Amino acid sequence: MLEQTQLLVDKGEMLPLMEEFYTIQGEGFHKGTAAYFIRIGGCDVGCHWCDVKESWNAALHPPTRTEAIVKNAAAYSNTVVVTGGEPLTWDMGPLTAQLKAKGLQVHIETSGAYSLTGAWDWICLSPKKVKLPTEEIYKVANELKVIVYNNDDLRFAEEQAAKVNSECILYLQPEWSKREKVIPVIVDYVMKHPKWKVSLQTHKYLNIP
Numbered sequence: 665m666l667e668q669t670q671l672l673v674d675k676g677e678m679l680p681l682m683e684e685f686y687t688i689q690g691e692g693f694h695k696g697t698a699a700y701f702i703r704i705g706g707c708d709v710g711c712h713w714c715d716v717k718e719s720w721n722a723a724l725h726p727p728t729r730t731e732a733i734v735k736n737a738a739a740y741s742n743t744v745v746v747t748g749g750e751p752l753t754w755d756m757g758p759l760t761a762q763l764k765a766k767g768l769q770v771h772i773e774t775s776g777a778y779s780l781t782g783a784w785d786w787i788c789l790s791p792k793k794v795k796l797p798t799e800e801i802y803k804v805a806n807e808l809k810v811i812v813y814n815n816d817d818l819r820f821a822e823e824q825a826a827k828v829n830s831e832c833i834l835y836l837q838p839e840w841s842k843r844e845k846v847i848p849v850i851v852d853y854v855m856k857h858p859k860w861k862v863s864l865q866t867h868k869y870l871n872i873p
């Protein structure tokens with residue numbers, strides 16, 4: 665990468681953009697809401713069941729000026745979801761400042777594994793055992809969305825729920841490839857522990873991005 669480009673990436677003024685698309689938020693509290701998704705490349709958390717492994721290698725995704733990303737987003741939607749990859753790999757300050765200056769609602773999907781940057785209207789924290797969230801994000805997360813692949817993930821979910829703020833909404837979401845097996849487990853668990861809600865990847869049922 666050119667030295668100049670690297671400097672801009674380091675400052676969060678350019679970001680490795682994998683894709684951007686206008687769709688319906690499929691998961692969590694805002695499911696069903698039209699939103700413009702910005703998918704930033706780069707993640708070294710390494711979830712074995714990750715459904716966007718193509719995002720992991722940042723070098724495969726072109727460094728893109730935040731101004732260009734913002735211009736596209738503002739043309740489509742009032743709500744923007746920044747995801748990845750792991751967006752907090754990068755400094756989210758410049759991107760989110762510009763999105764908010766356009767009056768947009770700015771949401772993030774994050775594992776919380778790196779320090780929290782950016783200004784957010786909604787933080788979806790989806791913690792991962794392999795790289796735990798930083799302490800700071802538990803205080804500000806609006807929703808906790810734990811992916812359930814096996815029974816131990818319910819133990820992990822309770823451990824994480826004990827760390828979030830009291831306003832945080834709690835979701836259990838089936839890991840997609842295990843959904844037939846874990847949906848009954850989640851349904852049973854939520855009925856017994858109603859502080860939790862079910863989240864499904866509804867976009868996959870709707871066949872939309």
Ligand SMILES: C[S@@+](CC[C@H](N)C(=O)[O-])C[C@H]1O[C@@H](n2cnc3c(N)ncnc32)[C@H](O)[C@@H]1O
Pocket residue numbers: 707713714715716747748749750751773774775776789790809811837838839840841865
């Ligand atoms: C691809 S991740 C990108 C954002 C960030 N790296 C994170 O993990 O939160 C977006 C959301 O999809 C969830 N996810 C990824 N793979 C999944 C799968 N196979 N089944 C269910 N949810 C999955 C993640 O836990 C996260 O909530």
Ligand SMILES: Nc1nc2[nH]cc(C(=O)O)c2c(=O)[nH]1
Pocket residue numbers: 687688689690691747748773867872873
């Ligand atoms: N429709 C739709 N909703 C989503 N919610 C979170 C997603 C993500 O990959 O971060 C996602 C996604 O990829 N598509």
Ligand code: SF4
Pocket residue numbers: 707708709710711714715716717719748749750775792
């Ligand atoms: S943290 Fe997110 S993007 Fe990274 S591997 Fe896990 S699910 Fe995939």
Ligand SMILES: [Mg+2]
Pocket residue numbers: 715716
């Ligand atoms: Mg997705």
